[in-house]
Amino acid sequence: MATFEPVIMKGIGEIDLTDIDIYERNGGFAGLRKALREMTPDSVTAEVTNSNLRGRGGAGFPTGRKWGFLPKDGRERYLVVNCDEAEPGTFKDRMLLEYTPLQIIEGIAIAAYAIGAEQAYIYIRGEFLEGSRTFRRALAAAASRNYLGERIAGTDFSLDLVVHRGAGAYICGEETAQLESIEGKRGEPRLKPPFPAIAGLYGMPTVVNNVETLCYVKQIIERGAQWFAKIGPEKSPGPKIMSVSGHVKKPGNYEIPLGIPARELIEEYAGGLLPGRTLKAFQPGGASSAALFAEDLDVAIDFDSLGAKRTMLGSGGFVVMDDTACMVNCARTLTRFFEHESCGQCTPCREGGQWVARMVARLEAGEGSDEDLRVLNTINNTITGTNLCPLGDSIMPFLASVLRRFPEEFAAHVAHGGCPLKQTPVGAA
Amino acid sequence: MTPERLARGQELIARYPQPQSALIPFLQYCQEQDGYVTLQAMKDAGELVGVTPGEVESIASFYTLLFKEPAGKHIIQVCRTLSCSLRGADELQSYIKRKLGIGHLESSADGRFYYEEVECLAACDRAPCLQHNLEFHYDVTPAAFDSLLEQWLTQPPQPAMPAE
Ligand SMILES: Cc1cc2nc3c(=O)[nH]c(=O)nc-3n(C[C@H](O)[C@H](O)[C@H](O)COP(=O)(O)O)c2cc1C
Ligand code: SF4
Ligand code: FES
Numbered sequence: 001m002a003t004f005e006p007v008i009m010k011g012i013g014e015i016d017l018t019d020i021d022i023y024e025r026n027g028g029f030a031g032l033r034k035a036l037r038e039m040t041p042d043s044v045t046a047e048v049t050n051s052n053l054r055g056r057g058g059a060g061f062p063t064g065r066k067w068g069f070l071p072k073d074g075r076e077r078y079l080v081v082n083c084d085e086a087e088p089g090t091f092k093d094r095m096l097l098e099y100t101p102l103q104i105i106e107g108i109a110i111a112a113y114a115i116g117a118e119q120a121y122i123y124i125r126g127e128f129l130e131g132s133r134t135f136r137r138a139l140a141a142a143a144s145r146n147y148l149g150e151r152i153a154g155t156d157f158s159l160d161l162v163v164h165r166g167a168g169a170y171i172c173g174e175e176t177a178q179l180e181s182i183e184g185k186r187g188e189p190r191l192k193p194p195f196p197a198i199a200g201l202y203g204m205p206t207v208v209n210n211v212e213t214l215c216y217v218k219q220i221i222e223r224g225a226q227w228f229a230k231i232g233p234e235k236s237p238g239p240k241i242m243s244v245s246g247h248v249k250k251p252g253n254y255e256i257p258l259g260i261p262a263r264e265l266i267e268e269y270a271g272g273l274l275p276g277r278t279l280k281a282f283q284p285g286g287a288s289s290a291a292l293f294a295e296d297l298d299v300a301i302d303f304d305s306l307g308a309k310r311t312m313l314g315s316g317g318f319v320v321m322d323d324t325a326c327m328v329n330c331a332r333t334l335t336r337f338f339e340h341e342s343c344g345q346c347t348p349c350r351e352g353g354q355w356v357a358r359m360v361a362r363l364e365a366g367e368g369s370d371e372d373l374r375v376l377n378t379i380n381n382t383i384t385g386t387n388l389c390p391l392g393d394s395i396m397p398f399l400a401s402v403l404r405r406f407p408e409e410f411a412a413h414v415a416h417g418g419c420p421l422k423q424t425p426v427g428a429a
Numbered sequence: 430m431t432p433e434r435l436a437r438g439q440e441l442i443a444r445y446p447q448p449q450s451a452l453i454p455f456l457q458y459c460q461e462q463d464g465y466v467t468l469q470a471m472k473d474a475g476e477l478v479g480v481t482p483g484e485v486e487s488i489a490s491f492y493t494l495l496f497k498e499p500a501g502k503h504i505i506q507v508c509r510t511l512s513c514s515l516r517g518a519d520e521l522q523s524y525i526k527r528k529l530g531i532g533h534l535e536s537s538a539d540g541r542f543y544y545e546e547v548e549c550l551a552a553c554d555r556a557p558c559l560q561h562n563l564e565f566h567y568d569v570t571p572a573a574f575d576s577l578l579e580q581w582l583t584q585p586p587q588p589a590m591p592a593e
Contacts, residue, residue, distance in 0.1 A: 088510040088549035119446075126494045127550055129563040129591055136593070162444050165593070167453050168494030170548065184449035184478065186491040202446055245512035245553035252554045287511065287549075319512055319553070333514045337548050343491075 006255040007239050008215040012099045018134055020141040023102040029147055031222035035110045036155045039221070044114040048217060050225035052237050057082050057173075057210030058286070058315045059390075060236075060303045063217065067115050069197035070205045077205040079112045080182065080196075081122040081214065083131075084166055084173040087286035088337055089317025092241040092253050093211045097124065097131035100215070101138035105161070107214030109147060110221055112159050115207050119160050122211075123178050126166040136163055170341040174389050175208040177343070188343045189389035212241060232258035236302035240316055244270040247277060247322040256301065258313075263297040266320060277322035281402060285314025287334050288394035290401035291321075311397070326421045327402040327409050332357075332364045338395045349392030352383035356395060363410060366418030373410055377403060430473040434459065438477040448478040452488065454592070456495055461592040465496040493547075494590065501536045501543030503581055504589045505529075506560045509546040512553030517570075521557045522546060524571040528578070543589075562589045 006012075010026075017023050035044050049064025070077055081104070085093035096104060104122075112120050124132045139161060143149045150158045164182055166172050172181045176190035179201045200206020209217075216238060220228050228238045240258050242265055245251045249271030256265060262282065266272065273279060281291040284301065290311040292299060299309055306313045321330060339357035344350045359376055362368045380400050384393045403410060412420045430438070437458055441451035452474055459470035471485045480488075489495045507522055526532055529542050536543045552558040555567035566577060 085551050086549060089512055089553055090549075091551040091553050094551040125551070126492075127560060127563065130565065132593070164450075165454065165457065166494075167457065167492035169492055181453070182445075182450055183447065184452035184488070186488050188491075243553065245556065246515045251512075251556070283511075317553075319515075321515060325515055329514070330511055333509065333511050337510055340548060 004239070004255065004257050007219055008096070008100070008103060008212070009241065009253065009255045012095070017100045017102065018098075018138055020102060020138070020145065023100075027222070028102055029106055031218040032106050032109050032113075032147060033153060035113055035221050036153055036157060041114045041116055044110060044221060047225045048114070048220055051220045051228040052235065053213065053216055053220060053228060054236060054238075054303060055210055056212035056216070056240060056316070058087065058288075060313065063209065063213055066197070066209075067111070067207055069195070070115055070207065071198065073205075075204055076119070077115060077117050077207075078201045079108065079115060079117040079120040080175075080178060080201060080206055080208045081108055081120060081211060082173065082175065082178060082208055083122055083124045083128070083211045084178065085125055085128075085315070086170040086173055087288065087315045087317050088334070089243060089245055089283060089286045089319040090315040091243045091245075092316060094125075094128055094131055095241075095253050096211050096215060097128060098134050101131075101135045102142060103215050103218060104135070104211050105138060105142045105148065107211075107216075107218040108161060109152065109159055110217055111207070111209060111214055113157050117207070118158050119162075121162050121164050121182055121201070123164050123166060123172070123182060125173075126168045129165075132163060132165055139163065169343075170337075171343045171389075171391060174391065177389070178208065179206065186343075188345050189391075191388060233300070233302050233304065236304050236313075240301075240313075242269075242301065242316045242318050244318045244320065246282075246320040247274055247325065248272065248320050249274060258302040259300045259305075261298050262292070262301055262318075265301060265318065266297070270320070273320070273322055277324065279320070280323050280325055281321045281327065281330075281405070283311075283317070283319040283321075283398060285312045286317035287337055288312070288390070288397065289314050289317075290397035291405070292401075293405055311401070324421070326364075326419050327406045328360065328364045328413050328419065331399045331402055332360045334398050335360045335395065338391065342391065346387040346389075346392055348383045348386045349388075349395065352379065353392070353395050355379075356383070356399065360399065363413045364419065366413060366416065368414050370411075370414060373414065376410075430476065434473055435477070438473070442478070449480060452478050452480070452485065453492065453495075456485075456489055457590070457592040460495060460590050461588045464502075464589060465499050496590070499536070499540065500589065502541050502586065502589055504543045504545070504560075504562055506545045506547040506550075508548070508550045508552070508556070508558050510549035510553075512549070513556040513558060516556040518557040521559075521569055521571065521574065525574060528574070562587060563591060 054060040172187040177187040181187040196206040254269040335357040339353045475485045
């Protein structure tokens, strides 16, 4: 059995951490009190830097370093908290929002103190209505005990936190699109540089952090950088929530020490495969990540080990596909996702995404040709690396990886006029 | 603009350093009351934050949860992405479409139902899942959908797209 003691998921499913009394009795706000009473903003940043915490929103950028980029020029600065979670296969931020919103608030207050922000915005995905309601109640409770608002806990530090609901658009998870969206515009990513640290929200220095990242900030301040840095690999340390879904016995969120083998996550944490099935493929880091296969089960789950396998940890959306899964159909749902979510600014992403999705849909329906396969096998470089934001570069990795690994399955869809895995091939009835 | 809307608009504007940030929250508020984003709401929003109606329309059209025409009293959004598709979403979708007699992005003639297949709802561990008026339902089998439908039809009317 999995033995790692949960950190930011501790108590979830056992006690009601949305209740501020219960949260406080279980260590709640100890990190914030320590930061405000015993530490300077710079020492909070140094602690987070020393922990080697890397952002949990997908890009894995070192959190302390990101904070350090803010110029000390006396301009107002903002903290934007990313709770837009829409990377397919990822469902950890929604859980944190619904089950432990006060921990998020505590992390927000500590981060805002460190970077000198007196105004923070949390961008909550529009579909998370229930979560945003829970969060607003938590916010009111925290404010009533002066963990937010004016002169927090009797210090000079004040913080106003505003909840901003999204309105349906995956791309608003990308940090610069999110800033545009908070400004009341279309959620189209900005050209970088300038980076948000220099010119972010309303043109001011801004830090954007993921909610899971901020939960770990609270824990690091409370327990110390060394505690965190000692868990897992040196360059990619700490615990991380993995969202496991698809063909496993116990889909769910599991907090693991980074660095464990993928096999352990599937077998020990998620209960293993369904009876009588064998593993075909898995996606370690959401829809944007390339697939890995049965021969890769010993890969360590961390930023660098997965990067070395030409895939990524991303947001931790871990999707398992067994032998009953049709790779062409899986690729169809994911290419359709990117086609649907492209904001349309860049031609390769917009047009290329549409083309690819249409070709894969055609193959899946049994109407594809050898020419479609030839194009799909060569189109990668035309689409990838030529776009404004990483969404455009996310269209191809999964498709390319399964095309490379299971070429015969794609070819069979052409030869067969549909999926050979289905009991009744399309068109045979 | 009605005094009530103006008051709400001003409240929203006060949350931000720049008024345009209140644009989408204001449209969400109007949509909750009207069932969709009406032309009047877009005019009011433009006036409130100081952008042209054309700009409001262009901004609103970017967001899939802002409906530009009446959708339905029951907005049913079923996840179609990978994890749900691996666990029965396709069958669930066919079942619901047959049962309601409408397709993807369609409203029923009586205006009661609107059906849409949407991207990952971040509930992949309890697939297949759907939202009804932004409320989550998990592990939805065709039989479970039948009893949900019965429930929805007997419960008192509620906004299809709540604002907050
Ligand atoms: C298309 C796209 C979607 C993204 N969606 C999210 C998201 O839903 N949540 C998130 O925290 N980060 C998301 N990101 C990453 C953000 O741009 C950003 O790196 C992150 O919020 C920074 O926080 P962190 O450093 O704490 O991880 C997305 C990036 C891209 C390119
Ligand atoms: S890559 Fe795609 S999503 Fe990103 S800015 Fe360009 S068109 Fe928009
Ligand atoms: S794939 Fe359906 S909720 Fe994620």
